[in-house]
Amino acid sequence: MTDLQWARISNDAFNVALFAYLAAMVGYFVFLAFKREAIWQVSRAVAVVGVAANLVSIVARGLAADRVPWGNMYEYSSLLALLVVVGALVVVEGVYRVRSLTGFALMFSVLTLAVAVSFLYVGPGPLVPALNSYWIKIHVQAAIWGSSLFALGGIATIAYLVVDRSERRRLESMSAQTPPPIMGGAIDLDDPDVPADLVPDSAEDAETRPATRRLVPSAAGLDRLAYRIIAVAFPIWTFAVIAGAIWAQEAWGRYWGWDPKETWSFITWVIFAGYLHARATSGWKGRRAAVIALVGFVSLLITYYAVNLWIVGLHSYAK
Amino acid sequence: MSSSQSLTLRQSVAIVWRTLRSMRTALILLLMIGLASVAGSLLPQWPNTPERVLQYRADHPFWGTFFDRAGLFDVFGSWWFVLLVTLLFVSLVACLVPRTRALWRNVRTPPMQAREIDAFPRYAEVAVAAGPDAAIEAARRTLRRRRFRVARDPDRPALAAEKGLAREVGSLAFHWAFILLLAGVIYGKGTGFSGLIAVVEGQTWVDAEANYDGTIRAGRFFDDFTGIGLHVKDFRSDFANTGQPMDFVSEVDLLQPDGSLLREESIRVNHPAKVEGLWIYQSSFGWAPVVEVTVDGEVVSSGPVVMDRDPAPEGVVEFAMPWRGVVKLPGAGAGGLDRAIELELWPDSRAFAALLEPGAVPQAMLVEFDPIIRFTVWEGVIGDLATNRLDSTVLDEVSSGIVGAERTADLADGAALAVGEEGSGSTISFPELRQYSVFQVARDPGVPLVLAAAILILVGLLPALYGSRRKVWVRADPDGDGSTMRVGGFALQRKPQFEDEFARLVDALSSAAGGASVPGRGDREREDREPEDRERVQTP
Numbered sequence: 117m118t119d120l121q122w123a124r125i126s127n128d129a130f131n132v133a134l135f136a137y138l139a140a141m142v143g144y145f146v147f148l149a150f151k152r153e154a155i156w157q158v159s160r161a162v163a164v165v166g167v168a169a170n171l172v173s174i175v176a177r178g179l180a181a182d183r184v185p186w187g188n189m190y191e192y193s194s195l196l197a198l199l200v201v202v203g204a205l206v207v208v209e210g211v212y213r214v215r216s217l218t219g220f221a222l223m224f225s226v227l228t229l230a231v232a233v234s235f236l237y238v239g240p241g242p243l244v245p246a247l248n249s250y251w252i253k254i255h256v257q258a259a260i261w262g263s264s265l266f267a268l269g270g271i272a273t274i275a276y277l278v279v280d281r282s283e284r285r286r287l288e289s290m291s292a293q294t295p296p297p298i299m300g301g302a303i304d305l306d307d308p309d310v311p312a313d314l315v316p317d318s319a320e321d322a323e324t325r326p327a328t329r330r331l332v333p334s335a336a337g338l339d340r341l342a343y344r345i346i347a348v349a350f351p352i353w354t355f356a357v358i359a360g361a362i363w364a365q366e367a368w369g370r371y372w373g374w375d376p377k378e379t380w381s382f383i384t385w386v387i388f389a390g391y392l393h394a395r396a397t398s399g400w401k402g403r404r405a406a407v408i409a410l411v412g413f414v415s416l417l418i419t420y421y422a423v424n425l426w427i428v429g430l431h432s433y434a435k
Numbered sequence: 436m437s438s439s440q441s442l443t444l445r446q447s448v449a450i451v452w453r454t455l456r457s458m459r460t461a462l463i464l465l466l467m468i469g470l471a472s473v474a475g476s477l478l479p480q481w482p483n484t485p486e487r488v489l490q491y492r493a494d495h496p497f498w499g500t501f502f503d504r505a506g507l508f509d510v511f512g513s514w515w516f517v518l519l520v521t522l523l524f525v526s527l528v529a530c531l532v533p534r535t536r537a538l539w540r541n542v543r544t545p546p547m548q549a550r551e552i553d554a555f556p557r558y559a560e561v562a563v564a565a566g567p568d569a570a571i572e573a574a575r576r577t578l579r580r581r582r583f584r585v586a587r588d589p590d591r592p593a594l595a596a597e598k599g600l601a602r603e604v605g606s607l608a609f610h611w612a613f614i615l616l617l618a619g620v621i622y623g624k625g626t627g628f629s630g631l632i633a634v635v636e637g638q639t640w641v642d643a644e645a646n647y648d649g650t651i652r653a654g655r656f657f658d659d660f661t662g663i664g665l666h667v668k669d670f671r672s673d674f675a676n677t678g679q680p681m682d683f684v685s686e687v688d689l690l691q692p693d694g695s696l697l698r699e700e701s702i703r704v705n706h707p708a709k710v711e712g713l714w715i716y717q718s719s720f721g722w723a724p725v726v727e728v729t730v731d732g733e734v735v736s737s738g739p740v741v742m743d744r745d746p747a748p749e750g751v752v753e754f755a756m757p758w759r760g761v762v763k764l765p766g767a768g769a770g771g772l773d774r775a776i777e778l779e780l781w782p783d784s785r786a787f788a789a790l791l792e793p794g795a796v797p798q799a800m801l802v803e804f805d806p807i808i809r810f811t812v813w814e815g816v817i818g819d820l821a822t823n824r825l826d827s828t829v830l831d832e833v834s835s836g837i838v839g840a841e842r843t844a845d846l847a848d849g850a851a852l853a854v855g856e857e858g859s860g861s862t863i864s865f866p867e868l869r870q871y872s873v874f875q876v877a878r879d880p881g882v883p884l885v886l887a888a889a890i891l892i893l894v895g896l897l898p899a900l901y902g903s904r905r906k907v908w909v910r911a912d913p914d915g916d917g918s919t920m921r922v923g924g925f926a927l928q929r930k931p932q933f934e935d936e937f938a939r940l941v942d943a944l945s946s947a948a949g950g951a952s953v954p955g956r957g958d959r960e961r962e963d964r965e966p967e968d969r970e971r972v973q974t975p
Binding site for chain 2: 241242244245246248249251347350351354355358361362365366367368369370371372373374375376379380382383386387389390392393394396397423427
């Protein structure tokens with residue numbers, strides 16, 4: 117096939133992925149509202165179709181341009197969207213058995229892809245000399261993986277803050293009214309097949325929350341999930357920054373020059389380092405730590421979008 | 436009196452030290468550095484974009500002056516940023532020294548024995564066939580095999596074991612690595628340098644102070660230039676059909692100080708040449724036409740003229756701009772006045788021709804194609820001999836014209852001359868068009884230290900984030916023919932994982948001591964479902 121055909125396949129698959137993610141997102145939100153297992157299964161299948169289309173789009177793009185398919189913001193966005201959805205499906209749903217975050221992860225990816233196709237689209241083409249180095253495989257890959265995990269951590273943090281708020285409200289109204297109802301033993305806590313969404317985290321939770329089928333894990337569960345994801349993202353991000361510095365030494369003659377991209381990746385790193393210290397050492401958890409994580413999430417978005425699009429620096433070519 | 440004063444001094448020093456030692460201080464300092472960085476990324480910075488700083492100051496006179504005074508146009512070189520970094524590192528060291536001492540003590544002292552084993556968060560009792568001493572010996576071997584540090588209780592059949600010091604070791608390595616990083620940065624900045632050079636094809640540059648263009652950023656303790664030579668044989672630029680640059684290569688010979696060939700090298704973007712601690716980078720390039728000027732039949736100037744471009748106006752690509760240079764001939768004009776020939780090179784004359792059409796859009800000149808030079812002869816007083824531009828207010832235009840490649844033109848009236856024609860005797864000829872290559876030459880002896888620090892940061896980070904400290908105690912009491920083995924333990928981090936590990940450990944200990952794998956008197960589990968490190972159940 118010719119480059120032009122590959123490029124067309126890539127663009128078509130991109131659109132399929134965008135609409136599949138959008139449909140799956142709606143499905144997951146309907147699932148949250150009506151709590152039907154069948155809706156979840158269909159939504160997940162649609163999301164998987166989206167992942168496949170997204171992957172095809174990326175691979176076809178690489179074949180069309182005859183290089184790694186992450187050489188500009190459009191391509192980076194596509195890969196970022198893919199990894200966030202895969203992370204939500206494999207890690208959050210698969211490992212931690214939390215189904216309630218996938219809709220929000222899909223929303224993030226839909227927005228990422230929509231922005232990419234509306235504002236950042238460029239046709240497949242060769243890399244400018246400054247990007248033409250094997251470090252693009254190492255540095256940019258690490259940055260995308262770190263970003264996608266930070267994004268998932270940010271989504272879990274936002275979910276935590278929402279759930280925590282409603283839990284507090286419920287607790288307040290309950291203590292004001294009747295004693296908590298006793299749990300009916302509807303769920304076998306030790307049954308590994310029961311998704312974590314339905315398992316209360318502690319005895320207190322079981323008491324305060326009756327045997328309604330809970331789709332959203334407890335606030336403490338979400339808080340922990342966000343922490344775990346960010347604790348994985350942080351070393352990857354650290355590696356991305358270090359790899360960037362090594363590349364800068366090879367390409368620009370200095371490993372660090374406070375270029376806006378370098379500066380903002382450092383700011384993001386500092387914020388998440390602060391978050392990990394707050395969590396692991398000074399025992400901050402819950403809302404205060406969540407606020408730090410949220411600031412880190414915003415900083416990540418600035419590092420990606422604002423620095424490339426609005427701040428003039430050495431990374432501007434990567435538009 | 437003096438003693439009370441010195442006490443106050445000592446007290447205040449102690450207070451300052453204690454404040455610096457707290458992690459809160461370090462984190463606040465780190466946060467302030469982060470905020471300073473935000474300012475440094477939003478405002479233009481002198482070292483990165485000086486022209487934007489000037490623009491900003493022109494657009495916003497009040498804030499421009501204010502920001503400049505506050506050092507906000509050079510955040511990362513300002514005294515207060517250096518102060519913040521210094522305080523952070525002092526605070527970091529103050530945090531790390533006691534922690535490192537504690538770790539050292541911890542490594543050298545055996546795990547502490549415990550009396551009330553059943554008081555630990557995890558606890559199990561198993562009946563085993565072996566006697567107390569044999570059971571403890573078996574437990575010791577089992578735990579050793581699982582890489583626990585084990586200490587036997589000298590007084591009774593019991594032992595204490597612990598594992599997971601790697602977490603603290605990793606955390607300390609991670610944090611100390613930043614001290615190493617700072618050392619590498621300071622050493623590199625102090626003894627390194629960075630400068631730009633422009634070398635025309637066919638010419639040789641030698642690493643010496645006078646041979647750098649503009650300013651050299653040299654460290655205070657930078658000692659010497661190497662005398663290494665760089666001979667540029669050829670420069671090539673490749674562009675795609677779309678005009679996108681594809682490759683810039685300088686084919687060079689690297690020469691020893693005595694002029695002998697060291698090796699050949701192709702320097703391109705992302706592929707610097709490394710020689711004697713010098714890193715030589717492809718930075719940019721330009722055109723350098725060879726121009727020969729004769730006055731009254733005598734050659735007064737001959738050689739390549741290194742040219743540059745004016746910044747492109749809005750909507751024009753920079754490659755569409757003509758290249759400009761000047762040949763300055765002090766005292767060569769009439770009546771002892773200076774003469775200067777202003778040159779404007781069009782490497783691709785098609786672009787020049789296209790502009791003569793009405794409403795034409797400037798075209799990029801990416802390849803050499805029938806190059807021409809437009810020249811203007813001026814007479815008067817040349818001010819600065821070093822610049823590539825003329826001040827036309829103190830000069831009078833004498834003549835102007837166009838000279839093509841391998842052609843000659845008369846300076847008196849600008850008319851083209853045929854081969855062999857002499858004209859007025861004052862001529863300009865354009866025998867050859869060459870390119871020049873601009874290199875950034877840098878030396879940073881701190882790079883290996885910085886790299887080592889970066890590796891240490893990564894290596895230390897993993898156990899610091901994922902390691903967990905676990906402690907286990909075992910005691911065996913006689914029970915009939917065998918004994919009752921009591922196992923207690925806890926984990927400081929990753930508690931849910933420790934639940935499983937503890938259960939497997941009890942199994943292994945029991946079977947090693949010849950016990951039933953089914954726990955004898957029941958495996959008691961505590962209501963301790965605290966999942967994370969030091970988390971408490973939140974009370975609303």
